[in-house]
Amino acid sequence: MKILLVSVGTRGDMEPFLALGELLKAKKHEVTCAFPEQFQNLAEQSGLAFASLGKKFIELLNSEAGQAAMGGGSGWKKAKGAIKMALDQKPANQELLFRQRDHHEAIDPDLVLYSGKTVYTTLWQLKTSKKAILINPVPYMHYAEGHAHMAFNGNYGTLINRFTFALTDFGLAVNILMSQRWLKWKPKFSRRQILRVIRQTPCIYTVSPTLFPRPQNFPAPLQVLGHRERSLPSTWQPDESLSAFLARHSKVLFVTFGSMANANPVKNTQALLDILERNQIAAIINTADGGGLVPPAGFQSDYVHFVRRIPYDWVFPRMHAVIHHGGSGTTHMAVKHGCASMAIPHILDQFVWNDIQANLGVGPKGIKINKLSTRTLEPRLLDLWKNPAYKQKAEEAAKQMAKEDFAEELIGGIES
Template sequence: MKILLLSIGTRGDMEPFLAVGDLLLGEGHEVGIVMPEQFRGLAEEVGLQFFSLSEKFLELLETSAGRGIMGQRGGKLRRIGQLFSLARHSMQLQKTLLIQQEEAINAFQPDHIFYHPKCLFGRLWGMLHPGRAAVLSPIPNWLHPVRQYPHIAFPQSWGQRFNRWTYGFSNGMTALMGARMLKPFRANYPALTLSRSAILQHMKQEERVLYLVSEVLFSQPDYWPPQAKVVGYLERPKTGQWTPSDALLEFLENHREEPILFVTFGSMVNADPVRTTEVIIAALQKLGVPAILNVAAGGLVRPDDPPPNTLWVDDIPYDWIFPRVFGVVHHGGSGTTHTTIKHGCASLVVPHIIDQFFWNQRCADLGVGPLGPPIKRLTEENLTALLGLLLGDSTFRANAQLLGRQMKEEGFQREALL
């Protein structure tokens, strides 16, 4: 079978699709993947046929507005202005991305498509080919209501009635924007009605959605419709040909009797990475705890004169390092959260955007770490206190280890894919 995967976003949005592609490829299917050009190497590493999307999507996140939103820079009015600026540029880019998605689909001629919720053309194709497409979502509170949590676009819950409203509002806006963006393609698909109401009806009643999250961390609500299903967490081996440096092995050996922390913000950037780095260093030094800090996409900055008890890395496979550390300070991306708990690490989440606020609350609810501050409110004082709590309360790591064992036994519901 010819299967095409479509995803847009940061690396956290790519990894679930790469994992599914790796699984399907191993079963003998012909698998293609449509992703931003920056991830070509990852797709080719897995062995998937690659179709490129514009680099400009990720480049938007590096703009002043992008960094401001992820770093929560300024007051509400300023952030609203940043959001409108980013949305304006994103709308212009979306036209290009839609054309590229259509071209990839026409070139590959798939039998089946799996697409990220942000890939509008995947939804169009699914409406045109009933039963041959499905959404893959790495986030549980995106399309179908979860009573105790709001839609990912809303960082705070104000009760079940408010939470339910957030899903209706967000899905309605998604359908409206979809109708507007897909309007230029209507002539190409005369059999389809691409109005807001038609798209919304498809989303609510027909669109099959597979949530790539662990039921250990999020149990499927019994009030969800039959076309929505939590199928478990799937990750591909990332260590591959990677080997640890002598400096990394020496650091782990020198601190083998101490609780080592790993600090990473993954693909997230922020408004002031220098200040963020200074805050984290100050808290670590005050507590005297050894830490490995991952510079990654630029959310942290490697100092010219690294302080003692710290090791700075640019990229490191989480499935290799997490079993070797006590706890992880991270941004709360879905993949990072799953991998952290799967390997029994205590967690302190410093959320930047969107679903990270959900995972921050979920980690606290599961008892694997204290509730962390958003990146905008991260200070030396609150980080020192929270790290002290993370290290001093043994129940956080014990809970993570228990949940991690359950996740390893859980498995992935492969039969739900096709």
């Protein structure tokens, strides 16, 4: 079967599709990944064919306005970034749309697995009557009793909760209608037709049921089939300084904000360093690519070691606890390796994962990035570090996750 995987967003949005692609390729399916061009190397690492969706979308996200709008700013700066991003996004969105159309037509897939951040596949389903499956790496994208849509994170009562899902469906339909105008299709599909496809398309949540048990009210086409990771061989090795640091400390905290930016990286890093030094807590701080954590010039410490782009599957098994931005992949990996965890959410689903971690008991509820200070962070960090119940709960959850293997269910749902 020819299968097209379509995803848009940051690297974390590509990972579930890459893991699925590897699984499908092993079953002899012909798999192509349609991602932004910046992620071509990821597809190639997994031995998957690649089709570029262009560079403009990621370039927009990485722009000053994009970083401010997506978590790097607060107050007026964030609003200004969002406005500028909205004004600048048309060329990027059109490139994504036209590239998606071209790849759907050229590959002529039997099946499309797609992200909710893409729009063309819904129109493709209407045009061809072929099958597509929505892939969701985050919870609460469909109505679940006792919770609003992920974008509104919370429980506001049944009526308002249902309204948040209807509102997001309506917004997506409007976006798809706009895309249809850009494509200049005739005859055009109606909003009613588009909404019907949105609501009837089967969905696989690539989320661990340990973290997000399948809601009882979910209809059969909505499945929660576990978190999968790519099976790439790890050849990474630590340098001498990191090896020496780990040899000196038997209990270590890992801190990362992944690719997320924030408005005050120097101030936030210093607040974290003050807490760690004052309480003599050994920590590895990952600066990654987002610029959200910045090592001070000439900084040296017996308790803190800065790294960049360290593989999580190497470092997490060696950590007692993790403070992170609350991305889906990082949340899963921290719990999988039995790490006590706390999120510092920046945007969207990260607030949901913050709640899920706290409710699971693997760590205290974190604070959002624009509220971070020594005063707000220190008591939470010390609680994470000193409360043995968090580590115990994380290790219990890790054992439960280790039992999860939904490969047969995934293949069965995709091939049916």
